[in-house]
Structure formats: C-alpha cells, structure tokens
Amino acid sequence: MKFIAAFIFLSILVSCKKSNTEVQININTFTDNNKAIILSDDVFSIANYYINKINSCGYYADSLPTLTITPLYPTDSFPKTIILDFKENLLYFDNKTYSGKLFITIYNNFELSKDDSFFVSAERFKIDSVLFNCSALAKVSESDLLKFNVKSSIYIIDSLNNKFSQINNEFDIEKVSGINTLSFVDDAYLISGKSSGINSNNKAYQAEIKIPLKFDNSCSNGIITQGEFNIFTESENAQKINYGAGNCDRKVTITYNDKIIDVMF
Numbered sequence: 001m002k003f004i005a006a007f008i009f010l011s012i013l014v015s016c017k018k019s020n021t022e023v024q025i026n027i028n029t030f031t032d033n034n035k036a037i038i039l040s041d042d043v044f045s046i047a048n049y050y051i052n053k054i055n056s057c058g059y060y061a062d063s064l065p066t067l068t069i070t071p072l073y074p075t076d077s078f079p080k081t082i083i084l085d086f087k088e089n090l091l092y093f094d095n096k097t098y099s100g101k102l103f104i105t106i107y108n109n110f111e112l113s114k115d116d117s118f119f120v121s122a123e124r125f126k127i128d129s130v131l132f133n134c135s136a137l138a139k140v141s142e143s144d145l146l147k148f149n150v151k152s153s154i155y156i157i158d159s160l161n162n163k164f165s166q167i168n169n170e171f172d173i174e175k176v177s178g179i180n181t182l183s184f185v186d187d188a189y190l191i192s193g194k195s196s197g198i199n200s201n202n203k204a205y206q207a208e209i210k211i212p213l214k215f216d217n218s219c220s221n222g223i224i225t226q227g228e229f230n231i232f233t234e235s236e237n238a239q240k241i242n243y244g245a246g247n248c249d250r251k252v253t254i255t256y257n258d259k260i261i262d263v264m265f
C-alpha cells in the first residue's frame with residue numbers, strides 16, 4: 001500500500017466560490033491517523049480470520065504464514081496464543097507484503113461468544129513498507145459476533161527519516177460484508193469512535209469520527225472508502241476529513257479554515 005509521506009506541506013490551488021486562493025495545509029496528522037486506522041484494521045482482520053478458521057477447521061499447520069499454537073495441549077486449556085510467522089516480505093493473499101510475527105491470545109475458547117475477548121500484539125511488524133509495533137484488545141460486543149469494541153495502540157517507526165508516531169484508538173467495529181465467508185479479503189467494517197496520540201511531527205492530536213468510516217478489504221487491498229472525522233492538532237485549527245460515499249478512489253476532502261482541498265492517499 002502506498003502512503004503519503006509523513007510531515008509534508010501541500011500548497012494547492014483550489015477553487016472557492018469567491019476566488020482562487022492558495023491554501024497551505026499540514027496533512028501530517030491526517031496521514032499518520034489514516035495509516036494507523038488501516039494498520040489496526042489489517043491486524044484485527046487477520047486475527048479475527050485465524051480465530052474463526054481454527055474454530056471452524058480445527059488446528060492445522062499453515063504454511064502461509066507459519067502457524068503455531070502454544071500451549072497446544074491440553075486442547076481445552078486456555079489461554080492459548082496463536083503465533084503467525086510471516087517471515088520476511090511474504091506476499092499474502094490480500095496482495096500486501098508482511099514481515100515479522102503476530103501474536104494472538106485467546107482467553108476462553110476459539111469459538112467466541114458475546115463478551116469474549118482476544119489480544120493481539122507485534123513488535124517491529126511490517127505491512128508493505130510500514131514498520132510498526134502494535135497491541136490491541138478486541139471484545140465481542142454482540143452475540144451475532146459481528147460487532148467488536150477494539151482498543152489499540154500503534155507505534156509507527158520511520159527509521160529512514162527518524163520520525164515516529166504513537167496513535168491510540170478506541171473503536172466500535174461492525175462487520176457489514178463478507179459475513180458468510182471464511183476469507184477476510186471480502187470483509188468490510190463500519191468504524192466509529194475516537195483516536196488520540198502524538199503525530200510524526202511530535203504534536204499531540206485528537207480525532208473523532210463523526211460519520212462512521214467504512215474500511216473495505218475488497219478495495220485497493222484494504223482502505224477507508226467513506227465516512228468523516230475531525231482532527232484537532234496542537235497549535236493548529238481543526239480539520240474535517242471526508243472520505244466520500246464509498247468510491248474506491250483513495251481520495252479525501254479536507255476542510256481547513258473554510259478552504260477545501262482534495263488529497264490522494
């Protein structure tokens with residue numbers, strides 16, 4: 001997945017109702033927050049997929065990635081941890097490349113029910129070109145297993161530019177597509193909630209989803225295609241981020257100081 005480089009300024013000519021005005025907008029916070037949401041949803045999708053697959057098919061030794069469960073015996077003893085080893089630059093079936101190990105801890109049973117939870121963690125994990133650490137606690141919030149409350153922390157590492165960002169999310173996630181299939185490449189989720197953290201320019205920020213975001217795995221290997229949130233960054237005016245109405249176009253509209261620009265991500 002191609003991401004907009006962090007810590008950049010855009011000078012873009014935009015058409016306004018009154019006049020053509022040159023607008024300078026710092027999209028650093030949007031870039032970091034957008035990246036963190038997509039990373040956390042990628043990790044959540046993979047974890048949920050393997051829990052469901054093990055529950056449906058039983059334990060098996062998968063080769064893409066290498067899958068192990070510890071402790072394996074006794075089989076009815078919990079908690080258990082699923083270890084997914086993607087090794088180095090594994091091209092996965094969602095057409096993204098993965099590197100590193102993902103750890104998924106199940107507390108009660110592989111057959112999840114309401115109020116059950118699982119914990120996901122990784123250190124120096126990589127999806128495409130993005131290196132990050134993560135931890136996430138997901139709790140089943142409805143008996144139909146389609147709604148989760150997810151609290152996650154993403155630490156994005158940009159070693160090349162010596163920049164880092166820390167994003168904390170608290171989301172309610174509802175699965176709205178891919179419900180009757182085991183594969184997660186056709187899954188889509190509606191996301192509501194809020195984020196906060198430190199962007200890669202070392203500024204504190206908060207973000208609040210105003211219209212639920214749709215994360216669609218079938219679009220461009222997994223991106224946000226609709227919804228809206230507001231960003232409040234330290235020492236800056238608020239930005240309104242609108243992803244549109246569901247088009248698979250990697251475009252957002254950013255409103256800042258009554259000026260509007262379109263940004264590709």
